[in-house]
Amino acid sequence: MRLVSSRASKLLAAAALASLLAACQSGRTQVASLEGYTPDPALKTASKSNLKGRVSHACVVTQARFQKVAEASVEQPCGCYADRxxxxxxxxxxxxxxxxxxxxxxxxxKALNALDSCKLPRPA
Structure with missing residues (x-):
């Protein structure tokens, strides 16, 4: 069963990915890399559980690409990362x-400490 539409899912993934990547960037680079980025308005009223799902999903996508592994192989450590x-x-x-x-x-x-605690590599 699909909980969100394909377009909403893509927007959610993009916003989550941007937040994870931004978490690992330095201040000046962060501003430059997020130029033109508009946060999802749903963030303002999202439950903490929804925020956890967004952060976990961003982690899964980012870590799978970064480590060149299947997304399923990083779901558990990314859940740990989002929780922490x-x-x-x-x-x-x-x-x-x-x-x-x-x-x-x-x-x-705090996000970088969570990556370390959950044994996930830090993005370069």
Whole structure:
């Protein structure tokens, strides 16, 4: 059963991927790499469970490409990453993510720690 339309799914994947990639970029590079990016308006009202799903999906797509493996092989560690990242974020970091679609500087540090804890390589 499909829960979202194909177009919505693609937008969700793009927003999630942008947030994961932005989490691993430096501040100045981040702005340049996200030029023209518009966050999904649904982020503003998304449940924490939905945010976890978005972060996990972005991780799966990014890590599978980065490691050149099947997406299924990184689903469990990416679930770990999403759980640890979102549980470590404070209210301000969550609000920043909702507003921008990517992690702010303090959230990035927590996301990188979650990658390490879940034994996922950091994107270059």
């Amino acid at each position: 990242t979102l549980s470590s974020l404070d209210g301000g970091e969550i609000q920043s993510y909702r507003a921008t679609g990517y992690f702010n500087d303090s959230a990035k540090a």
